[in-house]
Amino acid sequence: MLVGRDRRARRALPLCWLALLFVMFLAAVISASANPIIIGSKKFTESYVLGEIAKRTLNDAVIPAEHRQGMGGTIILWQALQGGQIDAYPEYTGTIAQEILKTNRQLSLNEIGDALARFGVGMTKPLGFNNTYALVMRRSEAQRLGLRTISDLRKHPELKIGLTHEFLDRQDGWRPLRERYGLPQRNVIGIDHALGYAALANGSIDVKDAYSTDAKIAENDLVTLEDDLGFFPKYEAVFLFRLSMRPDAIAALRRLEGTLDEKRMIRLNLEAERTKNYTRAANLYFEDGAKSTDTMGESFPQKLARWTLRHLQLAGFSLLLSVLFGIPLGILASRGGPIGQSILGFASVVQTIPSLALLALLVPLPFFGISVRTAITALFLYGLLPIVRNTASGLQDIPRSLRESAIALGLSPIIRLWQIYLPMASRSILSGIKTSAVINIGTATLAALIGAGGLGEPILSGLNLNDHVTILEGAIPAALLALLVQWLFDLLDRVLIPKGLRI
Amino acid sequence: MSALVKLADVSKRYAGAQALHSTNLSIERGKTTLLIGPSGCGKSTLLRLMIGLIAPDSGTIAFNDLTITPTNIDSLRRRIGYVIQEGGLFPHLTARANVLLMARYLGKSQEEMQSRLMELCELTRFSDTLLSRYPVELSGGQRQRVSLMRALMLSPELLLLDEPLGALDPLVRASLQKDLKEIFARLQQTVLFVTHDLGEAIYFGDEIVLMNEGRIVQKGSASDLREKPAEPFVSEFINAQRGVVLT
Ligand SMILES: Nc1ncnc2c1ncn2[C@@H]1O[C@H](COP(=O)(O)OP(=O)(O)O)[C@@H](O)[C@H]1O
Ligand SMILES: [Mg+2]
Numbered sequence: 001m002l003v004g005r006d007r008r009a010r011r012a013l014p015l016c017w018l019a020l021l022f023v024m025f026l027a028a029v030i031s032a033s034a035n036p037i038i039i040g041s042k043k044f045t046e047s048y049v050l051g052e053i054a055k056r057t058l059n060d061a062v063i064p065a066e067h068r069q070g071m072g073g074t075i076i077l078w079q080a081l082q083g084g085q086i087d088a089y090p091e092y093t094g095t096i097a098q099e100i101l102k103t104n105r106q107l108s109l110n111e112i113g114d115a116l117a118r119f120g121v122g123m124t125k126p127l128g129f130n131n132t133y134a135l136v137m138r139r140s141e142a143q144r145l146g147l148r149t150i151s152d153l154r155k156h157p158e159l160k161i162g163l164t165h166e167f168l169d170r171q172d173g174w175r176p177l178r179e180r181y182g183l184p185q186r187n188v189i190g191i192d193h194a195l196g197y198a199a200l201a202n203g204s205i206d207v208k209d210a211y212s213t214d215a216k217i218a219e220n221d222l223v224t225l226e227d228d229l230g231f232f233p234k235y236e237a238v239f240l241f242r243l244s245m246r247p248d249a250i251a252a253l254r255r256l257e258g259t260l261d262e263k264r265m266i267r268l269n270l271e272a273e274r275t276k277n278y279t280r281a282a283n284l285y286f287e288d289g290a291k292s293t294d295t296m297g298e299s300f301p302q303k304l305a306r307w308t309l310r311h312l313q314l315a316g317f318s319l320l321l322s323v324l325f326g327i328p329l330g331i332l333a334s335r336g337g338p339i340g341q342s343i344l345g346f347a348s349v350v351q352t353i354p355s356l357a358l359l360a361l362l363v364p365l366p367f368f369g370i371s372v373r374t375a376i377t378a379l380f381l382y383g384l385l386p387i388v389r390n391t392a393s394g395l396q397d398i399p400r401s402l403r404e405s406a407i408a409l410g411l412s413p414i415i416r417l418w419q420i421y422l423p424m425a426s427r428s429i430l431s432g433i434k435t436s437a438v439i440n441i442g443t444a445t446l447a448a449l450i451g452a453g454g455l456g457e458p459i460l461s462g463l464n465l466n467d468h469v470t471i472l473e474g475a476i477p478a479a480l481l482a483l484l485v486q487w488l489f490d491l492l493d494r495v496l497i498p499k500g501l502r503i
Numbered sequence: 504m505s506a507l508v509k510l511a512d513v514s515k516r517y518a519g520a521q522a523l524h525s526t527n528l529s530i531e532r533g534k535t536t537l538l539i540g541p542s543g544c545g546k547s548t549l550l551r552l553m554i555g556l557i558a559p560d561s562g563t564i565a566f567n568d569l570t571i572t573p574t575n576i577d578s579l580r581r582r583i584g585y586v587i588q589e590g591g592l593f594p595h596l597t598a599r600a601n602v603l604l605m606a607r608y609l610g611k612s613q614e615e616m617q618s619r620l621m622e623l624c625e626l627t628r629f630s631d632t633l634l635s636r637y638p639v640e641l642s643g644g645q646r647q648r649v650s651l652m653r654a655l656m657l658s659p660e661l662l663l664l665d666e667p668l669g670a671l672d673p674l675v676r677a678s679l680q681k682d683l684k685e686i687f688a689r690l691q692q693t694v695l696f697v698t699h700d701l702g703e704a705i706y707f708g709d710e711i712v713l714m715n716e717g718r719i720v721q722k723g724s725a726s727d728l729r730e731k732p733a734e735p736f737v738s739e740f741i742n743a744q745r746g747v748v749l750t
Contacts, residue, residue, distance in 0.1 A: 405591030408554045409605050409653075410580035419604075423595045498595035500637035 036064035037249050040077050040086035043070040045272050046131065046213060046237075046265065050090035052282030053260075054239060054253060060286075061252040069278070074099045081240060082119060088241035088253060092131060094233040096123075096240075106233060122243045122250065125257040126236040129265045133167065133232045134212040136222040141206060149228040150181050153207070157184035162191040162205035172233065174209075180231050189363075195371060202448050202460040213262055215270035237265075260285070300473070303458075308477055311454035314447050315440040315485075318376045322383030322436050327429065329384070330391020331417065344392065347385035355382065355443050359450055375447035375454075382443055383436035390432025394425030426497050434489040441482040445474065455481070505568075507532045507661055507693050508553060513562035515548055522548040524717045525561065530661070535687050535694040537704040540714035541740070546697045549714075550663045553695070554585050567660070581605065584654025584662040588669040590646040592638040598649045599634040602656055609657075623652040626686055644675035651683075655690075662687075662694045668703070680706060701744035713737060 037058055041051030051067045058065035068086060071077055078100055080086045097107045101115050113123050135150055142148070145156055153159065167173045168190050177183070191199055191208070197216045199205045210217060212224055237260070239253050260268075264285070272281035329347070333340040353361070358378045368374040398421055406420045422429070448456030455474040462470030494502070506529035515523040523545045530536050538546045551557045553564060555576040564571045566579050585591075592601050602623065606616050624631045627648040638646055647667055654662060667683075668676045684707060687694055698704055704711050705725045713720045713728060721733040732738045 399589075401587055401589050401591050402593060404551075404556050405585070405587065406593070407556060408580060408583075408585040408591075410577045411605065411608060412577065415608055420593055424593070426595075500593075500595040500597065500639065503637055503639050 036066050037088065037245065038086045039065060039067045040071050040080055040089035041067065041069055042074070042077060042089070043072060045215070045269050045278075047090055048278040049268050049272050049281045050127075050237065050239075052278045053256065053285050054088060054090070056279075056282055056286065057252050057256060058249055061248060063246065063249050063252060065249075078240075081121060081242060084242065087245045087249070088239050090127075090237060091123075091240045092235040092237055093126070094132065094235040096238075097233075116240065117243070120243050122241050122245075124239045124241070124254050126238055127256055128237075128258045128260045129213055129262040130234055130236050131211055131213045131262075131265070132227075132235040133173075134210050134224045134227065135207055136200070136210045136217055136224050137207050138200060138203075139221045139223045141203075142223045142225070147225060149226040150177075150183075150231070151228050153183055153185070153225070154181065157186070159185055159206040160187040160189075160204070161185050161207045162189050162196045162199050163209045164193045164196065165190045167209040177231055180229060192371065198448075198453060198457075199450070202457060204449050213265040213269055215266055215273050218266050218270055304473070304477060307453065307455045307457055307474065308481070310452075311441070311444055311456075311478065311481065314372070314375055314379060314444045314452060314454050315437065318379030318444075319383055319433070319437050319440050321376070321380040322387050322440075323433055325380075326384050326387030326432070326436070327391050330388040330429070330432075331395065333388055333392040334395035336396075340392070343388060347388045350381045351385040355446055356449070358382070359446060363450060371450065372447075372452045374450055375444070375452035379440050379443055379447070383440050386432040386435040386439070387429070388432075390428045390435075391425065394428025394432075395421055397428070398424050423498050424501070427493070427501060430489065430493055430496055434486065437485050437489065438482050441478065441485055445478050505532070506530060507567060508695075509565045509568075510549075510552075511563050511565070513552060513559045513564060515545075515552060515557060516560050521717050523552070523559075526719055528712065528719060528722075530693065530695055531710070532693050533691045534709040535692075535696055535707050537708035537711045538695060538697045538714065539699060539701060539704045539711060540720075542699055544714045545717040546699075546714055547665055548717075550585075550665050550695065550697060553661075554580060554583055554663060581609070581657055582660045584651075584657075584659040586647070586650045586654045586662070586664045586667045588666040590638070590643075590650040592646055592650055592653070594638050597635050597637055598629075598641065601638070601649060602634075602652045604653070606656055619656060620652075623655055626655070626689070627652050628682055642675075643671050644679055647671065647679060648682075651686075660693060662692055664694065664696045666697050666699065669698070683707070701741060713740065715740075 039051050039054045039058075041047040048069050051069060055065045055067040071080060071086075074091070074095055077086070077089045077091070081089060093107075093109065093112060096112055096116070097103055097105070101107070101112070107115075109123075109125070116123055135153075137147060145152075147153065147156070163174055168188075174188070185207075189205070191205065196205065196208045197220055200208050200222065201220050207225075210222075210224070216222070217224065239256065241250060241253060268281045268284055271284055272278050275281070329343050333343040350358070355378065358381065359374065362368045362374045362378055368377065402424070403421070406416045411420070444454050445456035445459055447454050448460045455478040458470045458474035459478075460474075462468065462472075462474065508528075508530040510526055510528040512525045512527065513523065514521070514525045526549070528549075538549065540546055548557070552559055553566075553571075555571055555573075558573075566582070569575065569579070571579060592598075593604075596604065599620065602620060603616050606619070620634070621631065623629070624634070629645065629648040629652065633641065633645060638649070641649065651667070668679055671679065680703065686692070687707075694707075696704075696707055708725060710722065711725055711728060712722045715736050721728055721737050723731070728737055729741060732741075
């Protein structure tokens with residue numbers, strides 16, 4: 001008996017395996033035929049992060065989901081949603097009202113929901129943060145002046161305001177805001193968004209516009225001024241989804257409602273921008289345990305490297321321009337006459353303008369403004385005189401007998417200049433370039449004033465915070481850099497000045 | 504024998520004074536013409552006009568019957584060698600580079616330049632071991648030999664020498680005078696040689712041109728000047744330098 005049963009069992013075993021394989025095959029076929037939910041996102045960091053969060057939420061609920069990152073702008077995503085290419089994407093209530101429903105009226109959430117339902121689209125409740133325009137300030141400054149709301153700005157007409165050009169131009173931007181709040185500030189300039197943060201950091205402006213969840217707010221230790229009159233429209237983040245989407249998927253998305261406040265979103269954005277890894281940023285949302293904020297800052301060597309690199313870029317690029325323009329101008333100037341006189345005159349006049357004033361004079365000009373190119377232009381102009389003057393005097397100091405010998409040989413003017421005159425003037429020209437370089441290294445610290453960065457950055461923020469250590473963090477490297485440059489040029493002398501002139 | 508250089512009614516005025524009054528002069532081929540006269544009489548001016556460093560106010564200068572113009576001057580310069588008192592060597596170039604400068608510019612071959620250079624070293628008695636030195640590393644006499652090599656590099660038809668030995672001490676000067684005379688004879692070189700020293704003029708001169716205050720006073724052999732002075736200045740000039748001539 002036992003034996004017989006045993007034999008049957010042995011025969012049954014392969015059958016069991018077959019059945020198991022069949023079930024697995026079926027399961028695979030079924031799960032493959034169950035189309036994954038497609039999440040779309042717009043082309044900016046926050047949208048990427050929200051898309052990733054939605055995907056993981058669905059996956060956690062064992063719902064297959066894919067994320068199509070950065071598909072485009074509102075219209076593209078809205079059409080993809082309606083066309084069924086995507087099932088859900090993150091959107092903002094203000095955008096839905098203005099760009100999808102095309103109304104300037106502030107709509108209630110219910111009104112929006114009803115309007116969307118007619119397109120077969122559903123909307124979650126707000127996720128918990130409002131990504132609208134906001135005015136931001138340095139935390140220290142806001143505390144010092146006791147500023148908390150936009151209305152508080154009325155008491156401080158002296159504050160300098162730097163706004164993105166978009167915000168300056170927008171219908172719902174600066175002009176109506178100023179009227180609404182009766183803001184008295186006259187010192188308002190247009191600044192690039194990223195540079196504006198630098199300008200804010202170094203105190204060249206006091207107030208700027210931002211998105212309320214911008215990662216830079218935390219990064220730069222800024223505070224948002226409360227929109228106490230409710231001027232800015234609400235841009236509350238929600239998910240839009242096709243009403244025909246799997247109910248369990250809709251339920252999963254709805255679990256995100258009210259779970260993401262501004263602070264948390266800022267932190268996720270910061271992580272995403274820092275690492276460029278959106279999945280990792282999204283995972284932070286699920287980890288819950290907040291990371292300590294001090295990892296946000298760079299280490300001192302990193303900062304020092306960044307400042308120094310920028311400093312060298314500023315000084316180096318402007319020096320290059322000074323050389324490229326200074327030597328030809330010096331050659332022209334060496335010929336004397338009204339042109340030569342005016343070139344030397346111009347270069348001398350530029351040199352007499354205090355560097356701070358030169359920056360201040362350039363900033364209001366259309367092409368310049370608060371930018372790196374303004375800093376480079378100012379440094380370039382400063383570096384011009386030593387090079388022009390030394391080139392001119394080096395050439396003029398060539399004895400007439402030698403000039404005439406070169407001519408009498410029958411060398412063409414260009415060869416004379418290139419092979420005879422310039423090499424003979426090389427010592428003088430190089431010493432002009434050296435002077436220029438050392439001046440530029442020093443003056444480049446002022447570039448931080450207009451948000452151009454460099455070693456002036458710690459000096460300036462140190463001055464603002466009355467913090468001597470921070471000042472020295474910029475001042476010492478700048479001084480060392482100047483010495484290093486001087487030493488390098490002394491080496492360069494040996495390479496570039498012909499041997500016959502050094503004996 | 505036709506003249507290599509012909510000046511016709513050439514004059515030059517500087518802001519201050521008439522450096523050269525209207526002047527006619529022919530430089531004969533194969534001869535050494537000595538230009539002599541007191542300092543400031545216009546000798547250098549005459550040379551500088553010939554090599555186009557300055558343009559005449561009036562008149563024409565013809566080289567090989569070709570009138571010098573701004574367009575042809577550079578090609579003519581390559582057929583004229585020019586040596587000045589201080590040598591005019593470029594301090595940032597070695598002796599070799601100074602000598603070869605123009606040949607390199609004209610794209611001459613390396614072998615051609617090298618053999619010409621050796622020829623010139625031999626001709627001017629310049630040790631080829633010194634070729635890699637810079638002008639500051641050479642003595643005054645050596646510098647003038649290099650300068651002469653540079654002027655002769657392209658085998659010029661005319662050699663203009665503006666007081667080439669003026670800054671040298673007497674011993675060096677004497678040996679260079681001897682060498683130069685040999686060189687001119689060997690090359691059958693047409694030379695216009697400026698000096699303010701009558702002794703030097705007599706030593707070199709097939710033909711002596713005496714100038715005074717921007718004018719050519721007399722042209723002829725040393726004995727012509729001595730025996731048939733064109734005006735009292737000629738005798739005066741010769742007498743003033745007599746002591747030098749006799750020693
Ligand atoms: N570039 C110049 N500008 C003004 N005057 C000059 C210039 N060159 C020469 N002269 C004047 O022209 C005259 C002739 O000079 P130059 O030909 O050099 O005399 P030298 O016979 O000594 O070589 C002198 O009076 C001199 O002062
Ligand atoms: Mg002279």
